[in-house]
Amino acid sequence: MNKVLSAEQAVGHIRDGMTVGIGGWGPRRKPMGLIRALLRSDVRDLTIVAYGGADVGMLCAAGKVKKVIFAFVSLDFIPLEPYFRQARQNGSIEVMEVDEGMLLLGLRAAAWRVPYIPTAVGLGTDVLKNNPDISLVTSPYDDKDWVAMPALNLDVSLLHVERADSRGVCQVKGPDIYMDDWFARAAKQTFVSCDEVVDTSYFSQSEEARYVFWERAVTTGVVEMPGGAHPTSCAPLYGVDVAHFHDYNKSAANGGFQAYVDAYLSGKTEASYQLAVGGIDKIMASPQTIY
């Protein structure tokens, strides 16, 4: 079986109105090359589920988004994502704002094919007031209220990892897999970009298989994109491109998203994008953040 395909082929599976999960966390290990391919497509009216960063901001700014299911959208060192902020303050997107852990439970419920998972998280807060669709349930075992966090069933998930083979075995050696395994399991189809496609025999060496966190049956397609997480990090290979994010953030106040599109996206392939940001060697040389 060979699951390798192009970024365009991968995002070609995404149709108007679909619910799309995006892996990574804030400015870390986002499938930005796939997001750029999505930005170049005609798809619209998406519902996005993410621990959001510029992935969410860019899709909102490009008018691709109907609804965002989120707990935060942040670039970390730039706390407020500028284009998500604009979209919210313009009232141009619908939202389902939940706790970070509720989002995780929603993905788990979808992965486990149950309609909801009971939790105390959300009780007493505006998460329940603002999301009347999230119901309280009673327990057969006590007299408390429980929040029934609904399954977040995803049509497609987009992830970025360091390495994969052509059969969809994916490896994350960076320090955190975030919720990527749950995004993969919660989706009908999961497309994974990777810095490097390796031979299957790679995983049988020493401890390499210990860094594989979901089974290949969960991976629908693999896209080889060296530097494909840029401008986000892909530890331990490369860090966040801080300067690029500062430029991105400034564009919101000066020229708007069109200025960013003109500089980095319009008429560009991933290869010409990488040249515009200084080339693959520069991407790979971005220093790791030391927290």
Added chain:
Amino acid sequence: MSEQAADYSLAELMICAGAEAFRGDGEILATGIGLLPRLGASLAMRTFSPDLMMTDSEAWLLSTPNPVSGMTTTNGLNRETWMGFSRIFDNVWSGRRHALVGPSQIDRYGQSNISALGGTYAQPKVQMLGVRGYPGNSISHVNSFFVSAHSERVFIAGECDVVCSVGYNPARLPKGYSFDDIEIRQVITDLCVMDWQGPNHQLRVLSVHPGIDVQEVIDKTGFELAFADVIECTVAPTQAQLAIIQQLDPLNLRAQQLKGNPSGRRA
């Protein structure tokens, strides 16, 4: 007990007051969000609460806190277990955690907000971070608040624009819960230290910082406060504490956290 320092910054005073919030905490995860709260939690672990657990703010638990500045490599950190984001929730929901966090709004019930200001859910006037982990933290484990600029904009007269964390609001108390199930431990501001142990969990002033008058705390709080029988002066850092803080922050990033880096002893 080492000698109290004669000279210290307000940031250092607040770090030490922040550390005090963790006194008596045993083997739980101590989380300080932001540089000064993180230094507070780290100071507690380095001194009187050595059983605390702490992350490196990325994906590992460390047996000793790492510095918040001056690190050029993560080699040599004393890692004791992997603690990626998904596993954080296993810890949070077990209740074995105390977080010291800095909300944008805090109301009379101890409810707090980091999500958005004004407007509506569909269209907030100012979008901030989102609710992040506040709902789950507040219903699961102990929390304390750190406020670097005490004002009526933080301690608001009304209810929070977005209630991100559960507090002591009878109207919002979930079925089957009592206020004993919710613990907001301390509030450390640039003016004072408070807790929520006034009548009916009213916010209560415990100590004011050197040179601060209680009236200023009252004037800068948008709701009515309770007061300890004796309002102390917040205890000054010791020389030993300042030395540990310096080890934890060798580049003195703490001096950039409060506007003008004021002295801890204000006239």
